[in-house]
Amino acid sequence: MRIVLDAMGGDNAPDVTVQGAVAALAKRKDITMILVGQKEVIEEKLSGLSYDKDRLEIVDAREIITNDEAPVFAIRKKKDSSIVVGVKMVRDGQADAFISAGSTGAVLAASTIIIKTIKGIIRPALASMMPTIEGPVLAVDCGANVDAKPDHLLQFAVMGDVYMRVVQGVENPRVGLLNIGAESEKGNELTKAVYPRLQQMPLNFVGNVEARDVPNGMADVVVCDAFAGNVMLKTMEGTACALTTLLKRELMSTTLRKICALGLKGAFKNFKAKFDYAEYGGAPLIGLNGCVVKAHGSSNARAIESAIYQAAKFVDGKLVETLRTQIESLSDQFGE
Amino acid sequence: MRIVLDAMGGDNAPDVTVQGAVAALAKRKDITMILVGQKEVIEEKLSGLSYDKDRLEIVDAREIITNDEAPVFAIRKKKDSSIVVGVKMVRDGQADAFISAGSTGAVLAASTIIIKTIKGIIRPALASMMPTIEGPVLAVDCGANVDAKPDHLLQFAVMGDVYMRVVQGVENPRVGLLNIGAESEKGNELTKAVYPRLQQMPLNFVGNVEARDVPNGMADVVVCDAFAGNVMLKTMEGTACALTTLLKRELMSTTLRKICALGLKGAFKNFKAKFDYAEYGGAPLIGLNGCVVKAHGSSNARAIESAIYQAAKFVDGKLVETLRTQIESLSDQFGE
Numbered sequence: 001m002r003i004v005l006d007a008m009g010g011d012n013a014p015d016v017t018v019q020g021a022v023a024a025l026a027k028r029k030d031i032t033m034i035l036v037g038q039k040e041v042i043e044e045k046l047s048g049l050s051y052d053k054d055r056l057e058i059v060d061a062r063e064i065i066t067n068d069e070a071p072v073f074a075i076r077k078k079k080d081s082s083i084v085v086g087v088k089m090v091r092d093g094q095a096d097a098f099i100s101a102g103s104t105g106a107v108l109a110a111s112t113i114i115i116k117t118i119k120g121i122i123r124p125a126l127a128s129m130m131p132t133i134e135g136p137v138l139a140v141d142c143g144a145n146v147d148a149k150p151d152h153l154l155q156f157a158v159m160g161d162v163y164m165r166v167v168q169g170v171e172n173p174r175v176g177l178l179n180i181g182a183e184s185e186k187g188n189e190l191t192k193a194v195y196p197r198l199q200q201m202p203l204n205f206v207g208n209v210e211a212r213d214v215p216n217g218m219a220d221v222v223v224c225d226a227f228a229g230n231v232m233l234k235t236m237e238g239t240a241c242a243l244t245t246l247l248k249r250e251l252m253s254t255t256l257r258k259i260c261a262l263g264l265k266g267a268f269k270n271f272k273a274k275f276d277y278a279e280y281g282g283a284p285l286i287g288l289n290g291c292v293v294k295a296h297g298s299s300n301a302r303a304i305e306s307a308i309y310q311a312a313k314f315v316d317g318k319l320v321e322t323l324r325t326q327i328e329s330l331s332d333q334f335g336e
Numbered sequence: 337m338r339i340v341l342d343a344m345g346g347d348n349a350p351d352v353t354v355q356g357a358v359a360a361l362a363k364r365k366d367i368t369m370i371l372v373g374q375k376e377v378i379e380e381k382l383s384g385l386s387y388d389k390d391r392l393e394i395v396d397a398r399e400i401i402t403n404d405e406a407p408v409f410a411i412r413k414k415k416d417s418s419i420v421v422g423v424k425m426v427r428d429g430q431a432d433a434f435i436s437a438g439s440t441g442a443v444l445a446a447s448t449i450i451i452k453t454i455k456g457i458i459r460p461a462l463a464s465m466m467p468t469i470e471g472p473v474l475a476v477d478c479g480a481n482v483d484a485k486p487d488h489l490l491q492f493a494v495m496g497d498v499y500m501r502v503v504q505g506v507e508n509p510r511v512g513l514l515n516i517g518a519e520s521e522k523g524n525e526l527t528k529a530v531y532p533r534l535q536q537m538p539l540n541f542v543g544n545v546e547a548r549d550v551p552n553g554m555a556d557v558v559v560c561d562a563f564a565g566n567v568m569l570k571t572m573e574g575t576a577c578a579l580t581t582l583l584k585r586e587l588m589s590t591t592l593r594k595i596c597a598l599g600l601k602g603a604f605k606n607f608k609a610k611f612d613y614a615e616y617g618g619a620p621l622i623g624l625n626g627c628v629v630k631a632h633g634s635s636n637a638r639a640i641e642s643a644i645y646q647a648a649k650f651v652d653g654k655l656v657e658t659l660r661t662q663i664e665s666l667s668d669q670f671g672e
Contacts, residue, residue, distance in 0.1 A: 007450070029409070074403035077347070088452070111597055133578045133581055133582055135438070144526075145518075146523065146524035147524050147525050148439050164507060173662075180562070180566040180570075181477075183404075187480075187482065187563070188482035188563045189483050206427065209568070210568035211568075211569075211571040212571070212573050212577075213568035215574040215575045215577070215578035215579075216577075216578055227516055227523070227524045227564060228563060228567050229518070230516040230547070230562050231514065231567050231568050231571070232547075232567050232568075232571045233547075234516075234547035235548070235568045235572055235575070236568070236571055236575045237548050238546075238548035238549060238550060238551040238552060239551045239571070239572045239575040239579075240575060240578060240579060241548075241552075242468065242469045242551035242552055243575075243579055243611065244577060246469055246607055247609050250600075250606050250607045251600065251603055254601060257599070257602075257603050259599075260599035261596075263592060263593070263596035264586075264587065264596045264597065267585070267586035267593050268591065270586050271582055271583050271586045273577065273584070283395055311402045319664045
């Protein structure tokens with residue numbers, strides 16, 4: 001399996017991208033990593049690290065797309081950027097998956113324009129693995145379609161179901177509709193239109209799920225438009241971060257507390273790990289004719305490594321083929 | 337000041353409503369509490385409690401509206417419900433404020449239909465005080481308008497600004513637009529349409545605020561449609577709850593940890609209080625010709641008590657009058 005990693009993308013690149021790739025190579029002997037980016041920069045970061053040289057390739061790409069560039073414009077102009085070059089390798093069959101912690105918009109635009117969507121898919125979705133007390137939940141969509149239509153959400157449900165089956169090994173994923181009340185008639189125009197149609201789908205549809213219940217693990221897949229999904233995802237991140245800050249302040253406020261806290265170091269570490277996005281990999285872009293994973297912009301090496309394993313499962317599980325078959329068999333459900 | 341409290345509303349009513357009212361009477365000598373609901377039930381809960389009998393009245397209302405009843409239908413049918421009777425007292429000038437922990441939909445419908453909106457206000461908003469590490473933020477709207485239009489959001493911004501000034505005493509409230517990116521061109525159709533118009537308003541508009549930054553206290557007022565606001569509010573609640581559960585599990589896992597945790601009891605208590613909705617009162621319904629506060633359905637006595645103080649500040653600050661003047665002076669900004 002050949003995985004291309006955008007060595008230049010992300011707040012902490014290229015250090016953490018190179019480190020993450022090297023760590024993954026050590027654990028997974030069946031993958032080859034292709035680092036795309038400025039060759040001499042990557043080589044410098046690799047120097048001194050020990051890794052299997054037969055399974056690490058560098059592909060030179062001189063340009064870098066930043067977060068403040070208009071995505072579509074940037075990918076048209078910067079043909080020699082790490083994102084465009086990496087995505088093209090997936091399109092051309094030179095690699096099985098592309099991972100980037102760079103500009104979400106640019107990764108989305110490049111993937112959609114270059115790799116293209118699966119026949120029958122209206123719009124790809126940027127899904128996100130979110131931590132819950134019972135293990136991860138996949139929120140679809142969290143970043144691609146802010147003004148989604150009912151048909152989009154129906155397809156997101158199918159995407160999420162297939163993803164959780166083949167990538168996460170969940171047998172009969174519980175698919176919930178993100179809503180502001182549990183009752184079927186609750187919600188905005190979009191969710192009210194989607195609810196009865198989701199009931200007709202061959203899915204384990206568990207009805208509306210309130211945002212309050214998502215962190216409790218009430219569903220395996222949460223379907224939503226990208227605006228609501230993004231708000232949910234970011235609120236969770238922000239709340240976890242704010243609570244950790246508050247807890248730290250309290251624990252460090254007196255000497256006695258500091259001593260007691262020391263005895264709980266292991267407990268706090270486990271606690272933190274449970275809601276650590278670094279363990280969950282990145283956000284898969286689902287609905288394309290290829291595997292693309294968007295890692296968090298602030299990824300550390302561990303998060304990059306997790307994203308690589310995730311991409312490997314994406315490829316191993318034949319997500320693209322399974323989704324293609326599924327969407328084809330359900331084609332009469334869409335286009336109302 | 338006369339405050340009507342729906343004695344029958346909420347998961348833990350009438351115990352906590354009666355207890356909350358009695359606690360508030362002890363602390364605020366300038367208020368009279370009117371408990372509306374089934375007289376004999378309220379009297380029974382009051383028996384044994386000590387309070388100033390001159391400042392507590394009971395108004396009998398035989399019916400109770402439950403959460404599963406269709407709001408508009410319920411308030412039309414149950415004219416003798418605690419919600420309808422209580423709201424009418426505000427309309428008729430027999431009371432200055434109404435508080436209920438009962439059905440949100442019924443409180444909203446009854447208030448809008450009976451008390452009516454301030455002239456010029458298109459739709460009232462259910463705002464919510466959310467905890468942050470820097471003190472509370474007001475999210476408007478969190479429950480009333482799921483399919484909001486740009487004009488609604490502009491008015492929510494004005495409502496939030498006035499509320500934070502007169503009720504919370506914030507001098508120049510920072511008003512942010514809940515969005516999925518910080519840049520002005522980010523967002524869905526709604527936020528993109530609202531952004532430039534918010535810039536034209538006489539407000540301290542601080543631009544887009546991502547959900548991740550809300551718990552860090554990046555704004556005093558966060559403007560959003562009720563769907564997004566509800567998702568943000570409930571995600572915060574759910575995440576705080578899930579994290580507390582996880583932390584407890586870790587702290588109770590070994591005897592040594594239990595002992596260390598005992599030494600940190602005070603720290604954990606302070607930590608919990610910071611994100612405890614019970615300290616923040618309820619959700620004010622803004623834009624009506626009167627003061628209505630919706631307390632959390634699962635309110636305890638402390639939360640009811642906080643909601644009473646909040647309603648008192650709402651009345652003291654002359655929110656209705658201030659908002660009326662402000663909306664009138666800005667009337668040329670709306671109706672595009």
